[in-house]
Amino acid sequence: MVFPEWLAEPGLNHFLVVSAILFSLGLLAVISRRNIIMVLMGIELILNSANLNFVAFSRYGALSLEGHMIALFVIIIAAAEAAIALAIALNIYNRFGSVDVEQISELKE
Amino acid sequence: MGMDSLILFSLFALFLPLAGFVVLIFFGNRLPREGDWVATGAVAVSFVLSLIIMFSKLATPDSVTATWAWVQMGNVPVLGGLTIELGILIDNLSSIMLVVVTLISLLVHVYSMGYMQGDSRYGRYFAYLGFFTFSMLGIVITHNLLMMYMFWELVGLSSYLLIGHYYEKKSASNAAIKAFVVNRIGDAGMFIGIMILFVHFATFSFDAIFGAVAAGDLPFASQAWLTAAGVLIFCGAIGKSAQFPLHVWLPDAMEGPTPVSALIHAATMVAAGVFLVARMFPILTADALLVIAYIGAATALLAATVAITQYDIKKVLAWSTISQLGYMILALGVGAYAAGFMHLVTHAAFKAGLFLGSGAVIYAMHAALHKQHDHQTDAQDIRNMGGLRGKMPVTYWTFLIFTLAISGIPLTSGFLSKDEILAGTLAFSTLNGHFLLPLTAFLVAGMTAFYMFRLVILTFHGKPSDKDRLSIIREAPGVMTVPLIVLATLSLFFFYSFNPLGASSGWLYQALERPASVVPEAIGPIAASVLYQAVSSVHTLVMILSIVIAVSGLAFAWLVYEKRSISADKMAAAMGPLYRGSYNKWYFDEMYQAVIVNGTLALTHISNWFDNRIIDGIVNGAATVTQGISKISGWIDYMFIDGLVNFLANFTGAIGMRLRKIQTGKVQNYLVFAVFGFLVIVFFFMAI
Numbered sequence: 172m173v174f175p176e177w178l179a180e181p182g183l184n185h186f187l188v189v190s191a192i193l194f195s196l197g198l199l200a201v202i203s204r205r206n207i208i209m210v211l212m213g214i215e216l217i218l219n220s221a222n223l224n225f226v227a228f229s230r231y232g233a234l235s236l237e238g239h240m241i242a243l244f245v246i247i248i249a250a251a252e253a254a255i256a257l258a259i260a261l262n263i264y265n266r267f268g269s270v271d272v273e274q275i276s277e278l279k280e
Numbered sequence: 281m282g283m284d285s286l287i288l289f290s291l292f293a294l295f296l297p298l299a300g301f302v303v304l305i306f307f308g309n310r311l312p313r314e315g316d317w318v319a320t321g322a323v324a325v326s327f328v329l330s331l332i333i334m335f336s337k338l339a340t341p342d343s344v345t346a347t348w349a350w351v352q353m354g355n356v357p358v359l360g361g362l363t364i365e366l367g368i369l370i371d372n373l374s375s376i377m378l379v380v381v382t383l384i385s386l387l388v389h390v391y392s393m394g395y396m397q398g399d400s401r402y403g404r405y406f407a408y409l410g411f412f413t414f415s416m417l418g419i420v421i422t423h424n425l426l427m428m429y430m431f432w433e434l435v436g437l438s439s440y441l442l443i444g445h446y447y448e449k450k451s452a453s454n455a456a457i458k459a460f461v462v463n464r465i466g467d468a469g470m471f472i473g474i475m476i477l478f479v480h481f482a483t484f485s486f487d488a489i490f491g492a493v494a495a496g497d498l499p500f501a502s503q504a505w506l507t508a509a510g511v512l513i514f515c516g517a518i519g520k521s522a523q524f525p526l527h528v529w530l531p532d533a534m535e536g537p538t539p540v541s542a543l544i545h546a547a548t549m550v551a552a553g554v555f556l557v558a559r560m561f562p563i564l565t566a567d568a569l570l571v572i573a574y575i576g577a578a579t580a581l582l583a584a585t586v587a588i589t590q591y592d593i594k595k596v597l598a599w600s601t602i603s604q605l606g607y608m609i610l611a612l613g614v615g616a617y618a619a620g621f622m623h624l625v626t627h628a629a630f631k632a633g634l635f636l637g638s639g640a641v642i643y644a645m646h647a648a649l650h651k652q653h654d655h656q657t658d659a660q661d662i663r664n665m666g667g668l669r670g671k672m673p674v675t676y677w678t679f680l681i682f683t684l685a686i687s688g689i690p691l692t693s694g695f696l697s698k699d700e701i702l703a704g705t706l707a708f709s710t711l712n713g714h715f716l717l718p719l720t721a722f723l724v725a726g727m728t729a730f731y732m733f734r735l736v737i738l739t740f741h742g743k744p745s746d747k748d749r750l751s752i753i754r755e756a757p758g759v760m761t762v763p764l765i766v767l768a769t770l771s772l773f774f775f776y777s778f779n780p781l782g783a784s785s786g787w788l789y790q791a792l793e794r795p796a797s798v799v800p801e802a803i804g805p806i807a808a809s810v811l812y813q814a815v816s817s818v819h820t821l822v823m824i825l826s827i828v829i830a831v832s833g834l835a836f837a838w839l840v841y842e843k844r845s846i847s848a849d850k851m852a853a854a855m856g857p858l859y860r861g862s863y864n865k866w867y868f869d870e871m872y873q874a875v876i877v878n879g880t881l882a883l884t885h886i887s888n889w890f891d892n893r894i895i896d897g898i899v900n901g902a903a904t905v906t907q908g909i910s911k912i913s914g915w916i917d918y919m920f921i922d923g924l925v926n927f928l929a930n931f932t933g934a935i936g937m938r939l940r941k942i943q944t945g946k947v948q949n950y951l952v953f954a955v956f957g958f959l960v961i962v963f964f965f966m967a968i
Contacts, residue, residue, distance in 0.1 A: 198955060202948050210948075272948055 186227035193220035207260045207270040211253065218249045286333060287346040290368055290421050293329040293378060296322040297385075297413035304407035314403030319410045320389040326413070327382035334375040338791055343371030345423050345487065359482045367485065369423030372791045373621070377420040377555060380625055381548050384632045385413045387763035388543040391636050394759035395539050395643055405445060405537065412438035416548050419555065424484035425474045425513075428556070432470070432516065435549050436463045442544060443536040455532035462529040466519020470556075473512030476505060490562045494798035503565065503803050510568035513560055514575075521553025521605045524579040528868050530602055534594040538639030541594060546601050546635050547628035554608040554624050561617060562795050565803045570714070573613025577720040580606030582866065584727040588734070589852075589863040592660045593638045596735050600686065601631055603724060607701055610721060615805045616704025616815070617794035622783060623697035626776065630685040630694055633767035637679040640756035640764065641665065641739060644672060648752045662735060667744035671753040674761040676740045678768040683736050685771040687729035688830045693771050695826075696783035698725060700815075703822040707814035711806055722829055729833025737841040781823060 193216055200213025222242040229238025264270050300322035308315040337344070347367035356362045389409060396405055415438055418431030436459075444456030474484070480499040481489050499505040517523065522530035533545045544550070557564070557572060564572070580603045587599035604627050611620030638660075645659035657664050669676045685694035702725065706718040744750035755761065769775075777786025784790075797804045840846045852859040861867065942953070 202952050202955075273946060275946075 183227055183231035186223060186231075190220045190223040190227065193217075193223060205271050205273055207263065207272055207275075210272060211256050211260065214256070215249060215253065218245055218252075221245060286336060286344050286370055287368055289329045289333050290370055290378070293326040293333065293382065294414065294417045294421060296326045296329075297410040297417070301407050301410035301414060304403055304410065308403035308407060311403075314406070316389070316393055316402065316406045319406040320386070320393070322410060323382060323386045323389050323413055326417070327379070327386045330375070330378040330382045333370060334379045337370055337375040338372060338787070343369060345369050347423065347485075358479075362482060364426065365424060365485065366427055367423035368421050369486065370421065372793070373555075373558060374420050376621075376625060376788070376791065378417065380551075380628050381413065381416050381420060384543055384547040384628055385409070385416075387632065387766060388539045388636070391542075391639070391760050391763040392537075392539045394757045395639055396537060399537075401445065405442075408438055408441045408445075409540075409543070412442065412544060412549070416552065419552050423486060425477065425486070425489075426484040428559075429467075429471065429474055429516075432467065432520070432552065432556075435520070435552060436460060436467070439463075439533070439544050439549055442540040443533045445537050445540065446535065449535065451532075452535040455529075455535040459529040459533050462526050463519040466515045466517070466526050469512045469515025470517075470519075473509045473515065476509040476512065480505075486559065490798045493563050496800070498800075503800070506563065506799060507565045507567045507803070510560065510564040511571050514557060514564075514568065514572055517553030517556045517609070518575065519553070520556070521550050521609065522579075522602045523553065523575050523606065523609055524582055525868075527579060527583065527602050528865075528872060531595055531598040531865070534592070534598050538594065538635060538642060541598070542632040542635030542639065545598065547632040550601060550605055551608070551624045551628060554605065554612065554620065557609065557612045558617065558621050561612065562798045564797075564805070565799050566805050567803065569613045569615065569805050571613075573610050573708075573714070573717055576606045576609030576611070576613050577717050578606070579603070580610060580724045581720045582606075584724045584731065585862045586865050588727060588731045589859060591662055592658075593641065593662050593665075593735065593739060594635070594660055596662075596731060597631070597634050597638055600634075600728065600732065603728065604631065604686070607698070607721070607724070610717065611701040611704055614705050614708035614717060615794070615808070615811050616701060616708070617808075618789050618792040619697060619700030619704045619783070621792050622776070622788055623694075623701055625788065626685065626693035626697045626771070629767050629770040630682040630692075633678060633682040633764060633771060634686065636760070636764055636767065637675050637682060640672065640675045640760050641668060643756050643760065644668070644675075644753050645749075647754065648749050651752050652749060654749075662738040664745050665739045666742045667740070667750055668753060669740040671750060672740075672755045674755060674764065678761075678764040679740065680736060681768040681771050683732045687732050687834060688725055688826055689729075689834070690827060691773050691780050693773055693776050695780075695830075696773055696776055696786070699781075699819075699823055699826050700783050700789070702826050703815045703819050704811070706818045706822055707811055708806070710818065711810065711814055722825065725826055726829040726833040729830040730837045733834050733837035734841050737837060741842055782819070 197213045197216030197218075197220060200216060201210050202213075204210050204213060222245050225234075225238040225242040225245070227238075228234050229236065229242075232238075260270060263275060267275055269275075297319070300319040303318050304311075304315045311318060345367060347365040349363050350366045351362075351364040353362045353364075389406070392405065392409065396402055399405060412435065415431050415434035419428055419435060422428045422431060440456045440460040443459050444453050446452045447456070476499055477489055478484060481492050481497075483489060493506070499509055519526045530545055530550065534541055536545070583599045583602035583606060587596050587603060590596045590599060604623070608620045608623050608627070611617075611623060642659050645665065649655070649657055649659055681692070685692035688695045688698040702718065702721050705721045709715045709718045773780045776788045777783045779785050794808045796808075836846075840848050840851070855862075864870075942949075
């Protein structure tokens with residue numbers, strides 16, 4: 172089977188495209204999901220797309236191991252962020268009795 | 281006696297009644313008997329001091345003056361430096377007048393203790409009496425025109441207060457206002473006269489003005505101005521002394537308590553006008569004196585004709601007072617200075633007596649009517665009296681003596697002074713032919729005797745109008761009859777002259793030597809020596825004539841009212857319009873009402889109309905124009921200025937309304953915008 176040229180050898184662009192798709196999916200989740208948990212998951216996707224970028228640049232770009240290091244930092248920060256965000260989600264639920272972001276429009280007032 | 285103590289005494293005599301007034305006004309209610317003894321005591325001391333002053337003054341020919349600088353002004357426009365002085369002048373005129381005023385005042389105080397007993401404003405009444413006495417004494421002893429004018433007004437004020445003593449009665453308060461307002465008219469003239477003299481001479485002092493005129497310095501270098509000043513100052517006397525045409529207030533003033541009528545409206549205040557003329561005598565020109573004489577004669581005749589037909593006992597006396605004041609003014613006008621002023625003194629005694637006597641009658645009538653529970657019958661109407669002679673002997677006999685005196689029957693004081701007036705008037709006419717003056721004077725003398733005896737007969741003689749009432753009439757108490765007896769004694773001739781037929785040898789006549797005229801001889805009055813010579817040549821004739829006239833008046837009254845051989849009603853019917861005119865006081869009140877009061881009202885209507893239509897019209901027009909302008913500018917404001925502002929506000933608001941829709945409060949929306957914005961920026965930069 173002959174791969175088209177742009178598929179013959181996976182390169183930086185391939186990773187970046189995957190990462191962009193992943194980012195878009197995450198953004199879509201953040202913007203369109205009603206459930207706050209789903210929104211959080213979208214954020215995780217965006218973070219992971221960033222990680223993928225770091226790693227890709229680490230492999231193909233000028234960055235060597237620093238990309239990996241930053242990716243690890245991001246994973247750790249994502250874990251912390253998830254902890255805090257879930258706590259916020261819990262508080263929101265206690266406060267509003269719902270985790271539906273459509274109903275949480277206090278900023279308007 | 282030294283001059284200083286004389287001044288001191290006169291100051292005490294002046295201020296004691298004022299002190300009494302102050303004490304009574306502030307503490308009267310807390311004093312026993314509401315303080316009537318304070319007022320009476322003060323006046324009694326004043327009287328004693330006045331007696332001392334008079335006797336010591338009459339012993340010396342020099343008058344005493346004391347002055348105090350009152351207002352000092354460095355620089356007055358036109359006049360330059362100016363000092364206004366207060367001062368006291370004690371001469372024969374003022375010292376005699378002091379005694380007259382304080383004596384009558386004292387007797388009226390004593391009398392009032394009986395007459396006013398039980399009055400609701402007893403203390404206040406005595407306070408005002410004291411205040412009046414103070415004001416009157418001020419007029420008498422002042423040495424300048426300004427103080428005289430001030431006290432003149434104070435006298436007017438106290439007269440107003442006392443006429444309005446029974447102010448619950450509408451007629452009394454009206455009478456008080458009328459007296460005050462009518463006097464104002466005369467006082468305005470007097471003020472102008474004083475100002476004519478002051479503007480030219482820069483002084484108010486009598487001596488200084490007389491001295492300047494004597495030195496040939498006439499006001500504005502004009503004889504006419506001097507005459508004008510004299511006549512204008514006499515206007516004050518026309519008001520105060522109730523001379524024609526300002527006589528209308530005095531009969532109404534009888535609304536005051538009777539002792540007040542005796543003191544103020546018979547003996548003293550109304551004599552102030554006569555006193556004023558006597559004071560100003562030296563600068564009165566022949567023309568001014570002629571005006572004065574004719575006004576006096578007109579007043580005397582007018583008032584006597586009215587007095588004949590009145591039925592109110594006090595009104596008869598009031599009109600007779602006006603008539604007698606006319607006599608005095610007439611006497612001064614013809615230059616019979618001593619006679620005029622002497623008549624003031626004798627008249628003060630017998631007219632005060634007549635009023636106090638009428639007061640006693642009214643008092644007794646009131647008491648009797650009260651017992652009968654009769655509140656309709658007028659206690660002052662002589663038709664309701666009659667036959668009181670037996671019940672009120674003291675009042676009757678004293679009243680009779682006063683009546684004889686006012687009628688000019690020999691052996692009385694009135695005969696002495698009236699005889700001199702008639703002689704002076706006749707002598708005046710023989711010298712310059714004003715024969716109307718003596719004619720009027722003699723006519724009035726006869727009428728006076730007639731109406732006074734009519735009053736006596738209707739009151740004390742004849743049949744009583746009500747037998748039951750007569751039986752309970754009682755003589756007035758001693759506190760009221762004693763002043764009557766004192767005044768009756770003073771109405772006899774020997775107090776004034778030991779010669780019952782001639783006053784000229786008496787001390788009073790001698791003391792009242794006519795002051796030398798200071799006006800230039802060409803316009804001055806007939807010289808005293810010439811006049812007195814003429815007087816002595818007609819004196820016997822006048823004496824006989826006056827006795828005949830007085831007695832015939834008396835006899836006529838006797839025939840009409842006692843014998844009833846001539847019917848008064850038929851006589852009245854025969855007189856027709858004359859009787860009605862007299863009975864209605866010649867319609868002066870109605871005339872003044874129609875001409876002056878209604879004229880003033882019409883004038884106020886016109887000026888009111890002018891005010892409403894023209895002045896208010898201008899103001900309202902201006903307002904309307906301003907309103908129009910402001911409407912336009914308001915419209916501009918509203919449409920353009922506010923329009924711009926509102927437009928900005930509305931525009932911003934509208935944008936805001938549209939933009940606020942973006943602010944959903946939903947985080948996801950914001951995120952969408954952020955991403956979208958980011959993309960826009962990225963594309964923008966990529967495009968570059």
